[in-house]
Amino acid sequence: MMSDEIILSARGLSKYYAKVKALDNVTLDIRRGEVISLCGENGAGKSTFIKLLTGAETPSSGTIVYEGKEYSSLDPQLSAELGIAAVYQEFSLIPYLTIAENVFYGRELKKGFVLDKKEMSRRVQELFDQMEVDIDVNKRVCDVGVAYKQIVEILKAVARNPKFIILDEPTASLTLKETEIFFNVIRKLKENNCTILFISHRLEEIFEMCDRAAVFMDGRFVTVRDVKTLQMNELISLMVGRELSGEYPTPKYHSDEVILECKHLKNAALKDVSFKLHKGEILGFGGLVGAGRTELARAIFGADPLSSGEIIFNGRKYKPKSPRKALSTGIGLIPEDRKSQGVLLSLTIKENTVYSSLPKYLTCGFIINPNKERSETERYISELKIKTPGIDQLTKNLSGGNQQKVVLARILSTECDVLIFDEPTRGIDVAAKQEIYNLMCKLADSGKSIIMISSEMPELIGMSQRIYVMGYGQITAELSKDQFSQELILEKSALGKAE
Amino acid sequence: MNKNFSLWMLDYGIVLILFLLIGIFSVASSNFFSLSTLTTILRQVSIIGIISVGAAYVILTAGIDLSVGSIACISSLTAALLLKAGWSIPVTIVVTLILATIYGVFSGCLVVFFKMSPLIATLGVMTSLRGAGYLITDGLPVFGFGKGLSAFGRGYFLGIPDPVILMVVIFALGIFILSCTPIGRYVYGVGGNEEASRLSGVSIGGVKIFCYAFCAMLSGIAGLVLLSRTNSGQPAAGVGFEMDAITAVVLGGISLMGGQGKLPLVIIGVLIMGVLSTGMLMCNINDYVQQVVKGLVLIAAVAFSYVSTRLRDKIITKPND
Ligand SMILES: Nc1ncnc2c1ncn2[C@@H]1O[C@H](COP(=O)(O)OP(=O)(O)OP(=O)(O)O)[C@@H](O)[C@H]1O
Ligand SMILES: [Mg+2]
Numbered sequence: 001m002m003s004d005e006i007i008l009s010a011r012g013l014s015k016y017y018a019k020v021k022a023l024d025n026v027t028l029d030i031r032r033g034e035v036i037s038l039c040g041e042n043g044a045g046k047s048t049f050i051k052l053l054t055g056a057e058t059p060s061s062g063t064i065v066y067e068g069k070e071y072s073s074l075d076p077q078l079s080a081e082l083g084i085a086a087v088y089q090e091f092s093l094i095p096y097l098t099i100a101e102n103v104f105y106g107r108e109l110k111k112g113f114v115l116d117k118k119e120m121s122r123r124v125q126e127l128f129d130q131m132e133v134d135i136d137v138n139k140r141v142c143d144v145g146v147a148y149k150q151i152v153e154i155l156k157a158v159a160r161n162p163k164f165i166i167l168d169e170p171t172a173s174l175t176l177k178e179t180e181i182f183f184n185v186i187r188k189l190k191e192n193n194c195t196i197l198f199i200s201h202r203l204e205e206i207f208e209m210c211d212r213a214a215v216f217m218d219g220r221f222v223t224v225r226d227v228k229t230l231q232m233n234e235l236i237s238l239m240v241g242r243e244l245s246g247e248y249p250t251p252k253y254h255s256d257e258v259i260l261e262c263k264h265l266k267n268a269a270l271k272d273v274s275f276k277l278h279k280g281e282i283l284g285f286g287g288l289v290g291a292g293r294t295e296l297a298r299a300i301f302g303a304d305p306l307s308s309g310e311i312i313f314n315g316r317k318y319k320p321k322s323p324r325k326a327l328s329t330g331i332g333l334i335p336e337d338r339k340s341q342g343v344l345l346s347l348t349i350k351e352n353t354v355y356s357s358l359p360k361y362l363t364c365g366f367i368i369n370p371n372k373e374r375s376e377t378e379r380y381i382s383e384l385k386i387k388t389p390g391i392d393q394l395t396k397n398l399s400g401g402n403q404q405k406v407v408l409a410r411i412l413s414t415e416c417d418v419l420i421f422d423e424p425t426r427g428i429d430v431a432a433k434q435e436i437y438n439l440m441c442k443l444a445d446s447g448k449s450i451i452m453i454s455s456e457m458p459e460l461i462g463m464s465q466r467i468y469v470m471g472y473g474q475i476t477a478e479l480s481k482d483q484f485s486q487e488l489i490l491e492k493s494a495l496g497k498a499e
Numbered sequence: 500m501n502k503n504f505s506l507w508m509l510d511y512g513i514v515l516i517l518f519l520l521i522g523i524f525s526v527a528s529s530n531f532f533s534l535s536t537l538t539t540i541l542r543q544v545s546i547i548g549i550i551s552v553g554a555a556y557v558i559l560t561a562g563i564d565l566s567v568g569s570i571a572c573i574s575s576l577t578a579a580l581l582l583k584a585g586w587s588i589p590v591t592i593v594v595t596l597i598l599a600t601i602y603g604v605f606s607g608c609l610v611v612f613f614k615m616s617p618l619i620a621t622l623g624v625m626t627s628l629r630g631a632g633y634l635i636t637d638g639l640p641v642f643g644f645g646k647g648l649s650a651f652g653r654g655y656f657l658g659i660p661d662p663v664i665l666m667v668v669i670f671a672l673g674i675f676i677l678s679c680t681p682i683g684r685y686v687y688g689v690g691g692n693e694e695a696s697r698l699s700g701v702s703i704g705g706v707k708i709f710c711y712a713f714c715a716m717l718s719g720i721a722g723l724v725l726l727s728r729t730n731s732g733q734p735a736a737g738v739g740f741e742m743d744a745i746t747a748v749v750l751g752g753i754s755l756m757g758g759q760g761k762l763p764l765v766i767i768g769v770l771i772m773g774v775l776s777t778g779m780l781m782c783n784i785n786d787y788v789q790q791v792v793k794g795l796v797l798i799a800a801v802a803f804s805y806v807s808t809r810l811r812d813k814i815i816t817k818p819n820d
């Protein structure tokens with residue numbers, strides 16, 4: 001129900017951080033009832049733009065016109081009153097409250113002085129039913145998977161009946177199945193004439209869901225286009241300023257030597273998992289969110305305990321006692337949850353890059369050598385194309401995708417033989433994805449072995465040489481390259497016994 | 500106002516506050532602005548200064564150590580008793596510092612292995628060590644041992660009191676470890692994001708225990724300096740040291756949330772505390788008022804550290820002119 005009426009327009013919005021121009025004189029009109037997407041490379045200014053609209057940050061200059069009224073800046077409360085709702089990628093749910101309680105958090109229904117829990121869960125259940133999301137709203141948030149948390153987060157915003165809803169990378173942690181649920185919610189919202197602005201680095205989603213795509217580059221607004229008349233490669237070249245091949249590189253190295261073998265691994269989330277990883281191989285792990293892939297990676301890395309099972313690494317028995325031990329043995333993990341487990345936000349890029357491998361950079365055995373640190377960090381900044389004013393920038397000042405690259409740099413500098421990438425390209429732009437694929441391929445060619453957990457089907461199929469599919473804490477299928485297909489992987493992920 | 504200047508003020512404004520205080524007291528009391536007062540202040544703050552270095556380490560890991568005063572006290576008592584029993588000075592020092600370090604390792608273990616809140620763990624250690632001090636001395640001062648140690652407390656090197664030199668050396672050591680060695684880097688990392696540090700292969704337990712042990716050892720050294728200055732072991736000594744040390748650390752811009760701040764400015768924090776107490780003394784401000792002021796300074800320092808982060812964000816995002 002898109003009309004030509006403008007609901008919100010940004011007029012010359014700018015945002016500066018010291019010398020960094022995060023957003024530079026952006027003017028953009030958003031129409032009532034449309035689904036519009038912001039596209040652009042990591043650090044292009046997308047998150048900054050929406051932070052100005054939600055009032056999380058104040059513009060350095062420029063104004064926002066909302067429903068005909070002009071504001072020089074918004075604050076979160078004001079923007080909520082205006083009917084603007086935002087969902088950030090970081091979760092703001094309270095784990096020990098139920099879904100219903102979370103949805104009503106801060107504006108609880110009361111009967112006299114006491115909470116009216118019954119009415120709250122009734123209303124929330126009604127909303128979830130209406131949006132066709134099948135989940136018991138009386139469950140506690142900590143008992144549902146990460147994908148459902150994201151959906152609850154979105155519905156929490158929807159419950160306020162917003163006129164304008166803003167979503168920053170809402171699908172990043174969703175697999176295909178939950179993404180469908182999410183799209184469904186978006187369609188329903190659209191029927192109710194709600195305006196939707198969302199950011200995603202999965203470009204297929206933009207073509208599936210959006211009416212228009214606005215492209216940002218280096219903090220500047222480039223253009224806004226109707227999706228109907230736009231081609232994928234055209235969008236990509238608008239975003240990155242050049243053509244991309246979009247092909248997956250194929251590693252040349254082949255070996256039958258087994259470097260890592262897991263036998264009958266069991267713990268709270270794993271039910272008897274056995275598999276082999278060859279030297280120089282890129283091994284994919286597919287499945288739905290909650291299938292136990294992350295748990296498997298964490299167990300091998302020693303971040304979570306195993307209750308039984310055996311791991312052979314390089315011909316020798318290996319007991320994953322702690323991440324420290326894993327790293328010194330030669331097994332590295334890039335964790336799935338960047339903010340809470342991956343990056344040290346209060347340290348600089350340099351300090352993050354060398355953090356796991358400090359012993360490599362010592363002189364006299366205990367003094368950190370600043371020159372070695374610097375050259376190593378600069379090497380990774382150029383190799384991974386990290387967008388930053390310098391190596392001493394605090395990582396919390398980087399955009400989401402660039403923070404992910406810093407985590408990558410940290411693990412790569414440990415020079416582990418086995419690298420476990422848990423959703424390595426989450427939140428990373430198309431061009432950088434390509435860089436990371438090339439890098440993985442180069443690593444494999446140099447004899448490193450890679451386990452890649454990914455919920456992005458094209459990437460899983462494109463990069464892996466072999467795929468294990470997991471469901472309910474078990475391996476449900478092993479697929480060789482000629483068997484790869486989206487349908488088969490989906491079918492196999494539904495297998496495995498639920499309790 | 501110029502942007503860079505404003506940022507500079509947020510970082511180093513504390514230095515101006517120090518000068519301001521010195522100015523105020525110089526006007527209020529004619530004897531204040533003199534070399535001898537300066538020496539007195541420096542000598543007086545050396546004890547808190549030494550402790551502050553340790554306190555800063557603990558606070559950087561997002562912890563807190565309340566037991567520093569009790570450890571300083573019991574260390575001075577142990578040393579006094581050992582000296583009285585005829586032990587030599589070097590052996591006494593070594594034994595006392597080993598004991599002090601053990602108290603810290605104990606607090607650290609409580610925090611690491613029993614996941615105790617640092618506040619509670621060190622509150623327990625603080626109280627029991629205070630009690631232990633009274634026990635081993637029957638609550639009476641210990642004196643009547645050689646003058647060996649007090650030569651240090653009264654001594655000068657190049658015209659600077661020995662304890663002050665010791666404080667400077669310890670600050671230099673503390674700064675060196677923090678900025679140039681892996682353990683120092685891990686102190687910031689653990690305070691900034693514990694889980695990410697663990698997954699980076701850092702032994703976070705080890706880092707924390709190191710900090711508490713280091714803090715306790717420095718408190719032990721502070722206890723020895725105390726003994727060398729008074730030449731008697733007082734079982735009631737060291738009360739409130741934790742207050743002074745924490746205030747100095749926060750004044751120096753180290754965040755109580757952990758992971759943020761630099762050690763060099765803590766010296767300024769320490770000096771402010773010294774100027775305040777000596778200045779108030781020389782202006783005949785009574786003890787109770789002094790206590791009130793010190794408490795308010797702590798509150799103001801914490802409030803300022805919050806406000807300054809906000810201000811910094813504001814300034815940084817102002818358009819360039
Ligand atoms: N607090 C800050 N201090 C300094 N620079 C910042 C700060 N916040 C953002 N920036 C810079 O502003 C630029 C835009 O960041 P923004 O987060 O808007 O990018 P983005 O388009 O959302 O990227 P991504 O796709 O990686 O999430 C980046 O170069 C980033 O380094
Ligand atoms: Mg972003």
